[in-house]
Amino acid sequence: MKDSSYGAVIGGIFLVTIQHTELKEGIQKAIAKAKNLEKPVLVSEVQKVDQVEPLNVFTAGHQDYFGERFFWKGSSDEIFIIGIGICEHIQSDQVTDRFFHVEKQWKNVMEEAVVLNPYGLEGTGPTMFGGFSFDPLKEKTELWSKFSDSIFHIPRFMYSQYDGQSYMTTNIVCTQHDDESLLQKVLNERKQLLSCSSSLQDSANNIISQEEIAPQQWKNAVGQVVNAMKNGDMKKVVLARETRLSYEKPIRIESVLNKLIKNQKNSFIFAFESNGDCFIGASPERLVKKQGKQLFTTCLAGSIKRGLTPDEDEQLGNELLSDQKNLIEHQYVVDMIKRAMEQVSSNVELPNGPVLLKLRDIQHLYTPVTAEAGENSSLLSLIERLHPTPALGGVPREKAVETIRELEALDRGLYGSPLGWLDYKGNGDFAVALRSGLIQQNEASIFAGCGVVKDSDIDSEYQETNIKFRPMLTALGGNKQ
Numbered sequence: 233m234k235d236s237s238y239g240a241v242i243g244g245i246f247l248v249t250i251q252h253t254e255l256k257e258g259i260q261k262a263i264a265k266a267k268n269l270e271k272p273v274l275v276s277e278v279q280k281v282d283q284v285e286p287l288n289v290f291t292a293g294h295q296d297y298f299g300e301r302f303f304w305k306g307s308s309d310e311i312f313i314i315g316i317g318i319c320e321h322i323q324s325d326q327v328t329d330r331f332f333h334v335e336k337q338w339k340n341v342m343e344e345a346v347v348l349n350p351y352g353l354e355g356t357g358p359t360m361f362g363g364f365s366f367d368p369l370k371e372k373t374e375l376w377s378k379f380s381d382s383i384f385h386i387p388r389f390m391y392s393q394y395d396g397q398s399y400m401t402t403n404i405v406c407t408q409h410d411d412e413s414l415l416q417k418v419l420n421e422r423k424q425l426l427s428c429s430s431s432l433q434d435s436a437n438n439i440i441s442q443e444e445i446a447p448q449q450w451k452n453a454v455g456q457v458v459n460a461m462k463n464g465d466m467k468k469v470v471l472a473r474e475t476r477l478s479y480e481k482p483i484r485i486e487s488v489l490n491k492l493i494k495n496q497k498n499s500f501i502f503a504f505e506s507n508g509d510c511f512i513g514a515s516p517e518r519l520v521k522k523q524g525k526q527l528f529t530t531c532l533a534g535s536i537k538r539g540l541t542p543d544e545d546e547q548l549g550n551e552l553l554s555d556q557k558n559l560i561e562h563q564y565v566v567d568m569i570k571r572a573m574e575q576v577s578s579n580v581e582l583p584n585g586p587v588l589l590k591l592r593d594i595q596h597l598y599t600p601v602t603a604e605a606g607e608n609s610s611l612l613s614l615i616e617r618l619h620p621t622p623a624l625g626g627v628p629r630e631k632a633v634e635t636i637r638e639l640e641a642l643d644r645g646l647y648g649s650p651l652g653w654l655d656y657k658g659n660g661d662f663a664v665a666l667r668s669g670l671i672q673q674n675e676a677s678i679f680a681g682c683g684v685v686k687d688s689d690i691d692s693e694y695q696e697t698n699i700k701f702r703p704m705l706t707a708l709g710g711n712k713q
C-alpha cells in the first residue's frame with residue numbers, strides 16, 4: 233500500500249502535502265539486508281513538501297516528542313533543519329578519540345543505509361544532529377547529567393528548508409524481525425505529527441530568582457590568570473561563568489526560540505533536547521562548515537558593546553578595530569585556525585585583518601576563513617583538530633584547557649563546544665555553542681565567557697560577560713546588567 237497523497241492543515245501549525253512514497257519498497261529492502269547482515273539497517277526516505285514556518289514544525293512535536301527534538305537555523309537563514317523524534321542515538325562517553333568513535337558509529341549506520349533521496353540536497357536524507365562537551369576530563373556536576381560527552385540524534389522525522397525548498401525526511405531502523413507492519417506504524421506516526429493541533433501559546437512566566445554563580449570567584453580567577461601571564465608562557469585563557477534563573481512554571485522552549493529567532497540575527501539558532509533538558513542558544517561563531525569540498529570557518533574574538541546611537545556605535549566599532557588588547561586576543565585565534573587549516577586543506581584564504589561583526593547586543597572582531605578540503609579531512613576530523621580554538625580555550629591550548637579545568641567553577645558541558653549537523657554525504661555545519669543556556673523545566677543556567685590576556689582588566693572582562701548574557705536574558709525575560 234502506498235502512502236496516499238494527503239494534505240494536513242494542523243490547527244494553523246503547518247500544512248504539509250505528502251506525495252506517494254516508495255517507503256514500502258525501501259523497508260522491504262532494508263529488512264532483507266538486515267536479515268542477510270544480521271544487523272539493523274536504516275532506511276531514509278526524502279519527500280518534497282510545502283514550505284511552512286520551521287518553528288511550527290518544532291512546536292508540532294511538543295506533545296508526542298517532547299525531549300526528542302532539535303532545531304537549527306543557519307547564521308545567514310540559508311537553512312533550517314528541524315528534527316522530531318529519535319530514530320537512532322549516536323553517543324559516547326569515551327574520553328580519548330571521542331571524535332573517532334562518533335565517526336565510526338556514524339559510518340557503521342550509513343554504510344548499509346537504504347537512502348531514497350531523489351533530491352540529494354545537503355541537510356536532507358540521513359543526518360545526525362548534536363555535539364560534544366567542551367572538556368570530557370572536567371569534573372562533572374549534576375548540571376549536564378542529561379547529556380553525554382558526545383551526543384548525536386538521527387531524527388525519526390526531519391523537516392529541512394534550504395534555498396526556498398522544503399523536504400521531509402523519514403528515518404526508520406529496520407531489523408531482521410520486522411515486517412510490513414512497520415510501514416503502517418511509521419505512516420501513522422507521521423500522520424499523527426502532521427495532524428497535531430498544538431500551537432505556540434506564549435503565556436507569561438514570572439521569574440522567581442536570578443543569581444550569578446560565584447562572580448567574585450570568577451573575578452579572582454581572572455586576576456590569577458593575568459598575574460600568571462605577566463611572567464609565564466600562558467598567553468590567553470578563556471574563562472566563563474554561569475547565571476541561574478528559576479521560574480513559576482516550566483519554560484516553554486518554543487517561546488525562547490521564537491525570541492532568539494526574532495532578536496539574534498547573524499547567529500546560529502539552535503535547540504537540542506535530551507532526556508527532558510534542552511540546550512538552546514544563538515551563537516555568532518561558526519566552528520567549521522563542509523559543503524562538498526569547500527570549507528568555511530570563523531575567527532571571532534575581541535568584543536565591545538553596541539552604541540546607543542549610530543555615531544556612538546561607529547565610534548565604539550572603530551575603537552575595537554584599533555584596540556591592541558582585543559587585536560592580540562583576536563590574532564591568537566587567527567594564527568591557530570590558519571595553521572590548523574593549512575595542515576589539512578589547500579587554498580586557505582583569509583583577509584589581512586579583521587572586520588566588525590555587529591550583533592544586537594555586542595560587536596566582535598571577525599575574520600572569515602575559507603579552504604578546500606583535503607582527501608581525508610572529514611567534518612568530524614576537522615572539528616577534532618580545531619576544538620577548542622583560542623576563542624574558547626586559549627594559548628597554548630593544552631595549558632589553557634588545564635587552567636580552565638582547574639580554575640573555572642562552571643561545568644561547561646556543551647557550552648562553548650561544537651554543536652551542529654552532519655549528513656550522509658559528509659556535508660554539515662557546526663557552531664561554537666555560545667550565547668546559550670540549559671533549560672531544565674522551570675530552571676535555566678546561562679553561560680558567558682571572555683578571553684583573558686595579559687592586558688585584561690578584571691572589571692572590563694566582567695562587564696563583557698554581562699553583555700554576552702543578554703541574548704539569553706532577553707529571550708528568557710531576565711534582568712540585564
Ligand SMILES: C=C(O[C@@H]1C=C(C(=O)O)C=C[C@H]1O)C(=O)O
Nearest residue numbers: 532533534535623680681682683
Ligand atoms: C566565550 C564567549 O565568546 C567568545 C569570546 C570573545 C571575546 O572574549 O572577545 C568573543 C567571541 C567569542 O569567541 C561567550 O560568548 O561566552
Ligand SMILES: [Mg+2]
Nearest residue numbers: 534535682683
Ligand atoms: Mg574578549
